[in-house]
Amino acid sequence: MINKHLGFALTLIALLLFVPGIIYPMFSLNMELKAQLSQSILTSPIVNKELSILATVEELWRDERLLVAMLIFAFSILIPVIKTALVCLAYWRKNTEIEQKIMKFISSIGKWSMADVFVVAVFLAILSTNHAxxxxxxxxxxxxxxxxxxISSETLSNVGSGFYFFTAYCLLSLLGSHLYQKTVTN
Structure with missing residues (x-):
């Protein structure tokens, strides 16, 4: 029974981390163009962006890259919100058949929650361009x-606070769901 309460508490903490995880910047990307003629150097910024998950979805949507925008929205925002809402609903439906059905459904969509980890991996791949x-x-x-x-160009990228919040959300959400589900299925 303690695992159930602990799992629910971890899910709520994960939700608190989720909000800044999608709002705060995941990374910053700076790109400069430099031209040097003799001793004179001209520097011009090409790209200077800080992107959160929400801002990335918005930008992809504006650029009409709809499939990518919808996938990131679904896997990084919609499914986590649905999963958390269902865990809360199951928690309030203590020891009922509804609770078991909800947790079974959460288990079936749980495989898709690994897409959160995929999104973090994609952001890490972007960050690997550091100092190119x-x-x-x-x-x-x-x-x-x-x-x-x-003539030279330089790309610099840095991890933002949203990355840490979202990563912590992913880990706590997985752990919370696992602990909660363990008590319901036993």
């Missing part, structure tokens, strides 16, 4: 003078 730099040197002549022009 390209550069190209061109030489040209003006009035008989040879000049070297160095």
């Amino acid at each position: 730099e390209t550069q190209d040197t061109q030489q040209f002549a003006i009035f008989g003078f040879k000049l070297d022009l160095l």
Whole structure:
């Protein structure tokens, strides 16, 4: 019985972590273009973004990448909300057949909750571009003078607080559901 209460408590804590996990930035991405001619350097930002899960879904939707937007929305927002609501409903329907049916349904969609982990993995893959730099040197002549022009771009990315909140949500949600379900099925 203690596992049931502990599982429910962990689910509620996970919900508290879920909200900032989808609202706060998961990562920041900065990209700069640099041009160097002799001793003069010109720097221009190309991309300077902080993206949360919600902002990513919005941006993908605006860019008409609807399938990706819907998948991220479904797996990272909709399914977790439904799962948490069902755990709460099951908890209030103590020791009933409804509780068992709800937990059975949660178990069946539980496989899809691994998609949360997939979303985090995708964000980590994006972050792996950290410090990627390209550069190209061109030489040209003006009035008989040879000049070297160095053009480079640099990509920097950092993990945001939303990443930690969302990762903690994923782990606590899985643990809470597991503990709760263990008591209902026994």
